[in-house]
Amino acid sequence: MQPKDKKTKAKAKKTKPDKKEMKTPEKGSNGGTIAEEMLKRMKEGGVESIYDRYEAQQPQCGFGLVGLCCRHCNMGPCNVDPFGKGPQKGVCGADANTITARHFTRSVAAGAAAHSDHGRSIAQLLVATARGEAPGYKIKDEEKLMMVAEWFDVKTDGRKVEEIAEEVGEMALAEFGKSYGFQRFTKRAPETRQKLWEKLNITPRAIDREVTESMHRTGMGSDQDYKNLIRQASRTALADGWGGSMVATELQDILFGTPKPIRGKANLGVLKEDEVNILVHGHEPQISEMVALATQDPKLIEAAKAVGAKGINLAGICCTANELLMRHGIPMAGHMKMQEMAIATGSIEAVIVDIQCIMQADVETSKCYHTKLITTCSKARIVGAEHVDITDENALEQAKKIVKTAIDNYPNRDRSRVYIPKDAVKEMVVGFSHETIKYMLGGRFRASYRPLNDNIMNGKIRGVAGVVGCTSPKVLPGHQPYIELVKELIANNILVVETGCAATECGKEGLMIPELQEACGEGLREVCETVGIPPILHAGACVDNSRILIACSEMVEEGGLGNDISELPLAGVCYEWMHEKALCIGQYFVASGVFTVFGINSPVQGAPDVQKWLTEGIEEELGGMWAFEPDIKKVARLVIDHIEKKRDALGINVLAERKLFDMEDRRKLDIKV
Numbered sequence: 139m140q141p142k143d144k145k146t147k148a149k150a151k152k153t154k155p156d157k158k159e160m161k162t163p164e165k166g167s168n169g170g171t172i173a174e175e176m177l178k179r180m181k182e183g184g185v186e187s188i189y190d191r192y193e194a195q196q197p198q199c200g201f202g203l204v205g206l207c208c209r210h211c212n213m214g215p216c217n218v219d220p221f222g223k224g225p226q227k228g229v230c231g232a233d234a235n236t237i238t239a240r241h242f243t244r245s246v247a248a249g250a251a252a253h254s255d256h257g258r259s260i261a262q263l264l265v266a267t268a269r270g271e272a273p274g275y276k277i278k279d280e281e282k283l284m285m286v287a288e289w290f291d292v293k294t295d296g297r298k299v300e301e302i303a304e305e306v307g308e309m310a311l312a313e314f315g316k317s318y319g320f321q322r323f324t325k326r327a328p329e330t331r332q333k334l335w336e337k338l339n340i341t342p343r344a345i346d347r348e349v350t351e352s353m354h355r356t357g358m359g360s361d362q363d364y365k366n367l368i369r370q371a372s373r374t375a376l377a378d379g380w381g382g383s384m385v386a387t388e389l390q391d392i393l394f395g396t397p398k399p400i401r402g403k404a405n406l407g408v409l410k411e412d413e414v415n416i417l418v419h420g421h422e423p424q425i426s427e428m429v430a431l432a433t434q435d436p437k438l439i440e441a442a443k444a445v446g447a448k449g450i451n452l453a454g455i456c457c458t459a460n461e462l463l464m465r466h467g468i469p470m471a472g473h474m475k476m477q478e479m480a481i482a483t484g485s486i487e488a489v490i491v492d493i494q495c496i497m498q499a500d501v502e503t504s505k506c507y508h509t510k511l512i513t514t515c516s517k518a519r520i521v522g523a524e525h526v527d528i529t530d531e532n533a534l535e536q537a538k539k540i541v542k543t544a545i546d547n548y549p550n551r552d553r554s555r556v557y558i559p560k561d562a563v564k565e566m567v568v569g570f571s572h573e574t575i576k577y578m579l580g581g582r583f584r585a586s587y588r589p590l591n592d593n594i595m596n597g598k599i600r601g602v603a604g605v606v607g608c609t610s611p612k613v614l615p616g617h618q619p620y621i622e623l624v625k626e627l628i629a630n631n632i633l634v635v636e637t638g639c640a641a642t643e644c645g646k647e648g649l650m651i652p653e654l655q656e657a658c659g660e661g662l663r664e665v666c667e668t669v670g671i672p673p674i675l676h677a678g679a680c681v682d683n684s685r686i687l688i689a690c691s692e693m694v695e696e697g698g699l700g701n702d703i704s705e706l707p708l709a710g711v712c713y714e715w716m717h718e719k720a721l722c723i724g725q726y727f728v729a730s731g732v733f734t735v736f737g738i739n740s741p742v743q744g745a746p747d748v749q750k751w752l753t754e755g756i757e758e759e760l761g762g763m764w765a766f767e768p769d770i771k772k773v774a775r776l777v778i779d780h781i782e783k784k785r786d787a788l789g790i791n792v793l794a795e796r797k798l799f800d801m802e803d804r805r806k807l808d809i810k811v
């Protein structure tokens with residue numbers, strides 16, 4: 139639907155991406171050129187792309203873009219005119235503030251539901267594995283199991299690993315629907331933060347309860363106070379960040395191993411002309427882990443050779459790929475925006491999808507080639523795709539069947555239509571879980587964030603930026619805002635931690651290698667060289683932003699940088715936000731005390747009071763706040779300025795006078811041996 143008001147329509151037109159604003163110096167780099175090249179080939183071949191559909195949607199609904207369209211009841215749909223000429227209230231009297239705050243809260247709840255339902259599946263899998271009901275799966279990280287057991291008050295002394303795992307899984311499942319109490323992992327936050335949440339009554343209770351309450355409060359006739367609604371958005375987001383997402387991350391580490399530094403490769407060039415190419419796509423690693431195992435089956439490798447292929451090549455798209463890359467170094471073909479481009483190489487025998495960020499359009503794209511699109515999860519079926527139901531009990535067996543289907547499809551590949559961009563592959567070093575970062579900084583016996591805190595305090599590292607989240611067609615091909623941003627940040631001595639598609643974007647452009655130290659400011663370079671880490675660290679999938687929360691807590695606990703996350707010199711950025719999960723992540727960052735910048739456009743722009751509250755007022759309440767900024771150069775400036783502001787407040791921007799110790803000073807030192 140298009141806005142009736144002419145001015146609004148004009149505004150809607152203006153929301154099309156400004157090519158000039160989004161242009162980055164990276165135009166002409168490998169990724170940009172490859173994306174443009176692939177899109178050109180797709181257009182020539184009559185294969186529709188995400189950009190074609192985005193173009194066809196222009197101008198997008200101006201009311202929707204600024205958050206001013208409500209259809210929460212059948213007296214509507216109602217619009218509020220942002221220019222004050224038309225109606226200023228919905229039929230029920232809801233004003234712009236209520237309508238945008240409801241939308242925002244519902245989006246956060248949807249994001250929390252997505253991440254957390256993923257966490258629930260993993261908890262169920264842990265229980266099934268412990269009971270011996272999930273062939274193919276095993277407990278790989280007992281150390282982490284014991285650590286989580288402690289947080290969940292599960293006794294470990296004298297008990298079998300399986301018994302502990304079963305109880306940990308059951309306890310994790312209880313976090314979703316328990317009648318009383320709060321999310322157990324919130325105890326991992328700094329005490330000051332926990333007290334603040336308590337004071338504001340936003341400590342998250344059961345995950346399902348927060349999502350349900352958000353849906354209830356945003357319906358017609360319930361919560362109509364935008365600040366009160368945003369508080370519920372905070373509690374729901376916290377139920378995800380310090381609840382469902384954290385459950386997913388920690389339990390996945392128990393089952394599949396905690397990531398450690400490993401080499402990997404990214405971009406479309408990881409696909410092979412002479413092998414059976416299988417693409418895994420989605421988010422839940424329990425399926426892709428079994429597919430990975432199946433591709434190593436000697437019988438299946440033989441079967442692949444029997445049809446003329448040299449072997450089986452597994453690669454990933456989106457976050458399920460991040461999971462495999464982080465744990466096994468399995469190559470990554472691309473991020474969300476590249477799913478069709480990968481299929482359009484004409485070289486994919488099967489795309490195996492699980493949940494989230496899978497475009498329905500993949501069905502049509504696959505039909506343009508010989509590719510089989512196979513759904514595996516009963517929660518996410520697509521009309522026109524083949525469905526092979528994968529459960530905890532049959533996963534390995536079904537994964538083998540799908541791999542065999544892909545092998546059988548290899549002879550159908552039309553070689554004249556295969557195009558894999560040759561130079562489109564970059565090396566990367568990944569696997570920086572918060573445990574790994576700690577280990578890299580302090581070694582096995584003294585693993586600690588002390589060196590990081592010390593180097594922040596002495597100013598070699600100015601601060602840390604979490605650059606996370608999606609990619610969006612609102613950023614045109616050849617424009618790479620994440621690349622421009624991270625380069626600017628490391629040049630300014632800011633350590634970058636990345637997850638999700640933002641991480642893939644930087645990895646496929648060769649920015650996740652230790653050699654990138656060359657591009658750093660002097661201080662960051664010195665630290666990275668000494669410790670042996672790249673200045674841009676890949677911390678995992680979008681569900682793994684929980685790792686960033688834990689790292690923040692540990693930095694506070696280590697001491698010297700204040701008593702709360704809000705005092706740390708750090709910021710979060712999700713420029714190309716797309717999924718509702720991104721809004722949920724943004725809100726749990728903010729509610730945890732982090733200054734968080736989103737690009738492209740603000741979802742609450744139509745209600746100046748809500749916009750002002752999220753970008754200014756909320757800081758007084760939570761210590762963190764939002765910024766919405768479409769100009770990537772300004773995003774970088776906002777992050778740098780915020781980090782310097784926090785450093786000033788901590789008093790660490792004042793250079794301590796250097797003093798040589800004399801004997802008198804040495805005598806005063808209380809050194810215990």
Ligand code: SF4
Pocket residue numbers: 208209210211212213214215216227228229230231232237357358359
């Ligand atoms: Fe309109 Fe109010 Fe119903 Fe929303 S809840 S559709 S604003 S009447």
Ligand code: MSK
Pocket residue numbers: 421456457473474494495606607608609637638639640679680681716717719720
């Ligand atoms: S896959 S949620 S586009 S990060 Fe996690 Fe990428 Fe965003 Fe999907």
